[in-house]
Amino acid sequence: MQSDIFVYMDSSSPAILESGPLTGKRVAVQPNMSVRGWPTEAGSVALRGFVALEDATVVERLRQAGAAIAGSVRMSELGFGLVGDTGARALAEGQADIVLMTDVMGEARVAAAAIGTFGFKPSYGIVSRFGLIGLVPSMESFGILANSPEEIAAVMRVIAGRDDRDFSMPECKTPDFSQVRENQEPMRGIGVVRECVEALDPAESRAFREALCRMEEAGLKVEELCLGDFDLFRTVHNVIGAVEASSSSGKYDGVRYGHRTAVARDWNEMYLRSRAESFGLLLKTYLFQGAYFQFENYAAFEKACALRARLLEETAVLFKKVDALAFPAIRQSFPPSKANSIQEIYEACALTLCANVTGQPSIVVPGFVLAEEGGLGLQIAGPHLSDARLLSFAFRLTNSAKGVR
Numbered sequence: 001m002q003s004d005i006f007v008y009m010d011s012s013s014p015a016i017l018e019s020g021p022l023t024g025k026r027v028a029v030q031p032n033m034s035v036r037g038w039p040t041e042a043g044s045v046a047l048r049g050f051v052a053l054e055d056a057t058v059v060e061r062l063r064q065a066g067a068a069i070a071g072s073v074r075m076s077e078l079g080f081g082l083v084g085d086t087g088a089r090a091l092a093e094g095q096a097d098i099v100l101m102t103d104v105m106g107e108a109r110v111a112a113a114a115i116g117t118f119g120f121k122p123s124y125g126i127v128s129r130f131g132l133i134g135l136v137p138s139m140e141s142f143g144i145l146a147n148s149p150e151e152i153a154a155v156m157r158v159i160a161g162r163d164d165r166d167f168s169m170p171e172c173k174t175p176d177f178s179q180v181r182e183n184q185e186p187m188r189g190i191g192v193v194r195e196c197v198e199a200l201d202p203a204e205s206r207a208f209r210e211a212l213c214r215m216e217e218a219g220l221k222v223e224e225l226c227l228g229d230f231d232l233f234r235t236v237h238n239v240i241g242a243v244e245a246s247s248s249s250g251k252y253d254g255v256r257y258g259h260r261t262a263v264a265r266d267w268n269e270m271y272l273r274s275r276a277e278s279f280g281l282l283l284k285t286y287l288f289q290g291a292y293f294q295f296e297n298y299a300a301f302e303k304a305c306a307l308r309a310r311l312l313e314e315t316a317v318l319f320k321k322v323d324a325l326a327f328p329a330i331r332q333s334f335p336p337s338k339a340n341s342i343q344e345i346y347e348a349c350a351l352t353l354c355a356n357v358t359g360q361p362s363i364v365v366p367g368f369v370l371a372e373e374g375g376l377g378l379q380i381a382g383p384h385l386s387d388a389r390l391l392s393f394a395f396r397l398t399n400s401a402k403g404v405r
Contacts, residue, residue, distance in 0.1 A: 005086045005095055007031055008039050009071035020066025021154055027062055028087060028096035031072035032079055034131035035059050042133045043075040043084070046252035046278035048259045056131020057166065058100065058142060058159045065158040070096045077283050078135045080245070081345040082107050082336045088115045091145050098155055099145040104136050105237060105345070106329075106352020108143020109364040110336045113329035113377025116366040118394065120144045120152045123384050124359030125170045127156075128163030136244045137168065139237065139356040149363070149395040153180040156387065175388040183392035189221040190380070191322035195230035196351065201333065204376060208328050211368040211378055215326070218397065222326070225318050232307055233354045234346055239293055239304035240357075245283075246290025252278055286342055308357055315358050319383040324393065327351050329364045329377030352379060361387040363394050 003009065008031065017023060029035065032042035034052035041047040059069060074086040079102040088111040090096040101108050103121045112119025121143050134140050142159070146152045157177040163169060192212065197205055212222050254260035254274030261277055264270035279287065293301045318325065328351055330336060336348035346353070355362035361382050368378035380397075382390040 005073060005090050005093070006071040007041075007074050010038065010069070017064065017066035020064070022062060022158060023066030025067045025097045025151075025154075026070040026095075027067045027098045027100060027155075028070045028073050028090045029059065029100045030075045030079065030085075030087065030102060032075065032102060032133040033059060033072075033100060034133075035069055035072070038072060040072075040133065042079070043077045044252075044279065044283075045259050046078075046249070047133070047257070050257050052131070054131070057128035057163045059131065061159050062155075067098075067158075073099070073101075075101070076107075077280050078133070078245075078249070079104055079107065079140070080135060080283055080286065081339055082111060082348075083338070083340060085111065085337075087111060088117075088145060091115070091117060091147070097146070098151060101143050101145065102132065102134070102140050103143030103356065104140045105241070105349040105356050106362075107336075107349070108145060109352050109362060109377075109379060110330050110349055112145050112364045113366070113379075114336065116377075118146055118149060118152060118366060119329075119364040120146075120149075120156075120391070121355055121362045122156060122160065122387050123175075123361045125168070125172060126160045126174055126385070126387065128159075128161075128166040128169060130163055130165040135248055136241045136356075137248060138244060139241060139359075141356075149391045149398070150180060152363075153177045153388070153391045156391075160387075172385060175385055177388050177391070180388060180391045181395060183389065185389065185392070187220060187323045187393055189223050189322040190215060191223050191225045191318055191325045193227045193230055193318075193325060193327070194224050195227055196327055197224075199231075199350075200328065200331070204328065204331060207376060212326065214368065215397070220397075223322055225321065225325075227314060227318065229307070229311060229314060230354075233311060233357050234350055236304045236308045236311065237353045237357050238289075238342075238346060239301055240308065242286050242290035243293050243301050244290070246287045246294060249279070249283075249287055254278070282340065282342070289342070312358055315354075315360070316383070323386075324380050324382045324390065327354070327379045327381065329379040332376065355381050358384075360384050361390050363390055365394050365397055367398075
């Protein structure tokens with residue numbers, strides 16, 4: 001069953017736990033998340049006809065908690081960008097209570113900001129990626145769209161935690177998401193990266209500074225900080241992301257599953273034609289970039305990895321001064337739903353991809369940053385593994401903001 005929002009909806013009625021923590025919640029997923037027996041094509045010709053053999057860990061845990069998997073929403077090819085993605089619409093139009101979508105460079109948070117709801121990217125490594133058809137393994141994660149921080153926390157309580165089937169998960173303690181509303185631990189301060197604000201146009205800058213004033217009126221201390229290498233986040237993500245995407249996509253060869261060309265004289269031609277037919281122009285361009293850095297300019301990839309380590313260190317220094325960093329989520333001049341080139345996608349996600357490079361948690365809080373042509377969304381990022389505290393802060397910030405408007 002299909003609709004203009006869902007690429008697949010299950011007509012059967014699977015057994016649902018009647019007293020689970022997520023009973024009654026409808027969760028929409030993207031078709032790059034394995035649901036046993038469902039088409040799992042990830043928006044790509046490369047996986048046309050592929051049906052998942054088992055549930056992804058997150059799907060399995062959601063079902064065990066009583067959630068109903070509402071269906072698979074439409075998505076961009078392998079989760080790169082937001083063109084054609086309908087996850088946010090599913091939430092906005094009441095077709096789902098919660099949406100799970102991959103966040104490669106901020107897509108989940110950008111989508112949330114565009115419709116004025118909450119969008120959360122957890123710390124890298126606390127949610128299993130088993131069963132996810134990924135693109136950029138070291139920077140992508142599951143993103144959650146919901147109408148409140150409490151709903152996000154309820155989902156995180158269920159899906160976060162060690163999974164022996166995901167060998168990429170680091171050894172780390174899972175945050176406690178059980179006391180998000182009750183946690184009243186004060187924030188020392190919110191940092192604003194000067195170089196980020198300077199990159200905004202005048203209208204965006206005014207809107208963002210107005211939001212910071214409202215945060216101060218709510219009792220928060222806002223401090224301007226310097227991060228001289230801020231503009232390197234985009235370059236680092238582009239180089240490392242392209243290389244990882246090129247490597248990850250090498251398995252789509254038309255031999256074991258997915259698309260295979262109908263015209264080929266031998267195995268070599270079959271492989272070449274299948275690969276050529278499997279990807280759209282946008283993703284091909286990204287994969288070619290990755291192949292270039294892999295095979296022709298590996299030194300640039302090594303430098304990007306070194307710069308990533310430096311950015312991690314510099315960001316950690318900022319978190320010794322403040323508890324969280326504030327950024328706008330989207331820029332009005334670069335609408336994400338119309339980004340059809342690599343440059344446009346990176347422009348649309350320029351303010352969110354930082355958290356993917358560093359692996360830190362980040363949440364978009366709606367209703368704070370407004371401008372004449374629509375909302376930009378307020379994005380709050382915290383240090384690695386501060387997920388629960390960040391959600392508590394988003395809850396208190398939303399409630400306090402209601403009192404100062």
